[in-house]
Amino acid sequence: MASCLSEELACSICLSLFTEPVVLLCGHSFCRECISKFLFNQPQCPTCRGPAQAQDLRSSHVLKTLVEKAKETTKQKLEYRLDKERAEFLCLEHDEKLKLFCITDQQLICVICRDSHKHDRHQFKPVSEASALVKTELQNLISKISTDTEALHTLVSRQEQLISKTKERSAELQTLVSSEFKKMYAFLRKKEKDLQDKVKNDEEEALQKMNQNLNNIQEAKAENKKITDTLTQILKMTDTEPLLKMWSEDGEAKAAKASFQPKNNKFRVEEPELHLGPYESHLQMFVWKEMIQVLPNSTQSTNTFTEQHYWEVYVGVQSDWELGLPDTYLKNGSGQFQVLASGRSTSLEVKTKPQKVGLYLNCLKKELSFYNADTMELMHTATFSSSLPVCVHFSLGKRRHNPLVIYKY
Secondary structure: OHHHHHHHOEOOOOOOEOOOEEEOOOOOEEEHHHHHHHHHHOOEOOOOOOEOOHHHOEEOHHHHHHHHHHHHHHHHHHHHHHHHHHHOOEOOOOOOEOOEEEOOOOEEEOHHHHOOHHHOOOOEEEHHHHHHHHHHHHHHHHHHHHHHHHHHHHHHHHHHHHHHHHHHHHHHHHHHHHHHHHHHHHHHHHHHHHHHHHHHHHHHHHHHHHHHHHHHHHHHHHHHHHHHHHHHHHHOOOOHHHHHHHHHOOOHHHHHHHHOOOOHHHOOOOOOOOOOOHHHHOHHHHHHHHHHHHOOOOOOOOOEEOOEEEEEEEOOOOOEEEEEEOOEEEEEEOOEEEEEEOOEEEEEOOOOOOOEEEEEEEOOOOEEEEEEOOOOEEEEEEEOOOOOOEEOEEEOOOOOOOOOEEEEO
16 A cells, blocks of 8 residues: 555656656646656656646645655654664574674674584675675765766756757758748749739730721621611612612612622731740749749859758769769769768669769768659768868769760759
8 A cells, every 4th residue: 555655656757756746737746847857848748648838837735745744654664674673683593693794695694603504615794894895885886876877967968958959950940941932932923923914915915906806807897787788778679760770870779889899808817826935835844944043052153062062963874973072972883873982882772773863962961962863762871071171073984975964053
């Protein structure tokens, strides 16, 4: 029962009796210092994973009282056991005081025990000397534990610092990604508007021409209808004399006849074509090229490098090339891919031979990564030991099928 109570009064983080017990909103209790450190890295309860904040901590006076009582009970039990041991500090077999300590068996014995066959050829020490040896051993053990604890404390501090730095780095990268995508979104929205405005303007110009042509055709059609109506009315006349008179003299019929001229050969159907030029068939490619020019890499083109850079090298069907740094590079020798770094060679299994190879140089981490630029699949990441700045090494071998083409971003 006492053991169960002690477990209930133990902090699940340090596994010891509560020190300044506090309770979270979810009802779980911990030492104030233990949970404060935990919440600094993870804002949640270690037991139920419910949300928790440092400001949610509330002192538990009930637990504090129970812990103090448990400690008092433990203290009383220890004192009782010591008293009992003092009372029983006699050899159970010979009823003599235990004045000696058997080094061999690591137990207290009396003088009679020393001379018994059981302890024949054993080593003995007086209780006082043995006690001093045990204390020395305990002190050494405590010293080792203390040293180990200090080392663990250093590791904890370093790990906490790295956790904090990782969070900061993550926030920086997220900000960078958001910033760069905002630039791309802004460019794409403007390009979209420009192209849509072009289509709309072309549409308006085309419609203006077609509507004007339509109006002209309809006017000609109306003139023909007017003449047709006049002639139709004359045809309806039943008297021949008035009909012939109107036709022969300067009447409506003669005027209508004189005014008619075929008009269909004067007009044609306007068929203006709306198009976007190369954007229509290769919109993504041309917009991407423009975006690369509008949002260039901040680093200048140079022969030596100290920051982060990315290139793509067109290798095509070439089967003999080396790409990378002078001492760290990817090599293709007759279809066999190898990475040479720090004097070591690593063979790569490449399922699809790349037409373009991407190289990402991270001078801060001293890493060089190789990609299949056609699919952006990572082929390998190597660590280089060259001091900064570094130079690049691009070679397509002696038997070239194509010139060396490099794209720098």
